[in-house]
Amino acid sequence: MTEPVDELIDDLIGDLPAIDHADRARRICDAADGTTLYTDLTDVRWLTGFNGSNGWAIARCDELIVGTDGRYGDKARAETAGTGATVIVEQQAAKLHQRLVETLGDQPIGLDASSVPHATWQRLAADVDLVDRPSPVKLARRTKDPAEVARIDAAARIADAALADVEANLCGMTELDVRAELEHSMIRLGADDRSYDTIVASGPDHGARPHHGASRRTIIEGDTVIIDVGALVDGYHSDMTRSWVMGEATAEQREIYALVVAAQQAGLDATHPGARASDIDAACREVFDDAGYLDWYIHGTGHGVGLDIHETPFHSPVSTDSILADYVVTVEPGLYRGGFGGFRIEDLLLVTTPNTPTDPGYRVLTHSPKRELN
Structure with missing residues (x-):
């Protein structure tokens, strides 16, 4: 961080509108x-x-x-x-x-x-x-007003900034050290707290656990790494996941990562006002199923976010929820296998009413890059 912290906080949070x-x-x-x-x-x-x-x-x-x-x-x-x-x-x-x-x-x-x-x-x-x-x-x-969106948006920007501070130095750090750095950075940048226990899951075993948490394991060359991080601003949460390979990726790692990227894009493309939550989930699963990796997908595809980190609607095969304008939801497919590790990519979206034929029907609130593998 080169800017003074107070200026960064003003940039990331600004003057939040009052909740009525x-x-x-x-x-x-x-x-x-x-x-x-x-x-x-x-x-x-x-x-x-x-x-x-x-x-x-x-x-x-x-x-x-x-x-x-x-x-x-x-x-x-x-x-x-x-x-x-x-x-x-x-x-x-x-x-x-x-x-x-x-x-x-x-x-x-x-x-x-x-x-x-x-x-x-x-x-x-x-x-x-x-x-x-x-x-x-x-x-x-379920429907977020502008004051709520402002708080969620600020929380997402803080998590983006904290991850940008930490990600370049992942290799050689322990999972716990990465978690501590991320959570400390979010507080310094103006967050009231973390949204949840930050997930840092690395290597062939921990990386295969979607909610591993963090441990004293040191991240090393060749590891897959999943970081699931969110900030809390005035009671409102953000939620984001990014994944990496430390060093040069293998052909298998490239293949699995590309599938997760494609599945997440399919889920994003299926998100718009009036969509069924089960259809968003199905769009991601279809990518994995066609490639023969559906049994590597072991959780739902997303959920609402607000004052609770997990709110209705929930994207799953059995969901009866529909998605409406002004909902804030995640899309977060992933693939995991013991001995390999795992990848997950998650974005936080504000569902919007399309104004043009090319308008996707959502605005992405999480902006950390989805890195290409080396």
């Missing part, structure tokens, strides 16, 4: 079918702005209520200011539960059963008339 939680709360409350309880903390954050490790939100036609414990009282009031939310704070968990029950009353309460542990549902159902209802917030979260 008041508008979100209005839209969700106006559309509420009776009373809905949100216990998923990511849903609570998206709806109200409150970001804590314990809390809930209640939305009904004319009211938004947030509950939390004493650790977060001031934080909850500050973060929900402007939404019109009433904030309930209790020191004891039993008392907070009692206040929740009292606030909900005896009418039917909508709660997405998939968002709560079974034990939590049972405990609430003993005191409240719960009705399993899909979360309107989870559905709304």
Whole structure:
């Protein structure tokens, strides 16, 4: 890095637009079918702005209520200011539960059963008339507004810059050293944190594990290397994977890498508003199947990204999801085999409405080069 770090941070993040939680709360409350309880903390954050490790939100036609414990009282009031939310704070968990029950009353309460542990549902159902209802917030979260896209875009730029700092010196470093350098660089460049445990998978064994993590193994000549890295900016994630061969690649490594590049391009070409997530997955699999390598492909092709690193939609053969404009999704095919290693290439896309016949229907948010093998 030659620029001062403060200038780099300004270039990468800039002035992020404010998130209008008041508008979100209005839209969700106006559309509420009776009373809905949100216990998923990511849903609570998206709806109200409150970001804590314990809390809930209640939305009904004319009211938004947030509950939390004493650790977060001031934080909850500050973060929900402007939404019109009433904030309930209790020191004891039993008392907070009692206040929740009292606030909900005896009418039917909508709660997405998939968002709560079974034990939590049972405990609430003993005191409240719960009705399993899909979360309107989870559905709304799939579509990203400009303020959300700005944060994801900034996170992607930070990860790009961090990888550019590190990739030239991979050979001779341990996987853990590479991970530490990447994560330290992202923080210096303005990220709040990493998006997830950065994956650095090298060599014939570790490289064959899509979610290997990182170890004290030293990266050496001849290794395949996979790095899966993302940054976190104001709660929003980025996600990207690139792959390399250290030194001169073998004919087999060139063949497998070229297949992954071709499969990823096929997945990108299949991504547009109205596409089925299963068709994006199928486009990648077809490339591998035609080449006789389908059994080397051992995971899905992508997923949504936002306040959670893995969100709906999910690109897989059994997915029933569709892709709409303003979704942010990954396309990330890969091939892996013990004794060989592996390759994965992943980009983060903002799905867009095409304006011309040649418009692909997406904008790529991750810009690290997909290196040609030596």
